Amino acid sequence: MIKVRIPTPLRPMTGGKSEVEIAGNTVSEIIDNLGSAHPGIKERVYDEKGEVRRFINIYVNEEDIRFLTGKDTPLKDGDEVSIIPAIAGGS
């Protein structure tokens, strides 16, 4: 199982949990399975074309998947996936 960190804005879909355990061998499988377990979440991570939304970074451990092999990045037991929205703010 892979530990997946859920950002604050998506926690309503995980019943308030900040971490969930999901099975999967790649990042893509994790997001699919996360979407099955917690409906609505996959649509918030991917855009209409199935790409990671422009304000979201996905990390495997401490590395952004853009610098690994993207959604195909392989995972092994003990890896941690973090879904993290880039910094925002306002006035």
Add this chain to the structure above:
Amino acid sequence: MLAIPSSIIKNMIAHARELAPHECCGILSGTEHTIAEAYRITNILAALSEQDLTRFDGAKLTDLQRLSPEERADIAFQMDAREMAMAQRDIRSKSLDLLGFYHSHTFSPARPSQTDITIAMEFESYRAKLHLPEPFHLIVSVEHSDQPSIRAYRIRESKPTEVPIHTLP
């Protein structure tokens, strides 16, 4: 105390003026209490879908939903995640730290808004797990464009504390 080279202060103010009335945003690298470099990051707020806007909290979300996409960038910013990741990678390759974030306020003073505080706390909730140091939050106000002001803060437990800026030559 936060030490910032004058060239970087000028660069942040120039960035804020160039994008006004839209907010600008960027990240800062350095070591401990000294900034080494600024990275301009695109404010993608105007390009976000209605659904994407829900990453903002209650009151800000309501305000954003009332405005046209273009106008939204006048009161908020969202950094482009890819550019932010690229900048972080460059920072690491130079053996520097991600030391802070900056953005502009185009219609208000250089003080953190409720949205700034909420999102700073969101960042705080996962920062340690990514082994990042506590960031400084800088705000450039170009509310009075002939008198820009820039202030730095630490935001702890939802409370901003101003950190004096020391300008390096």
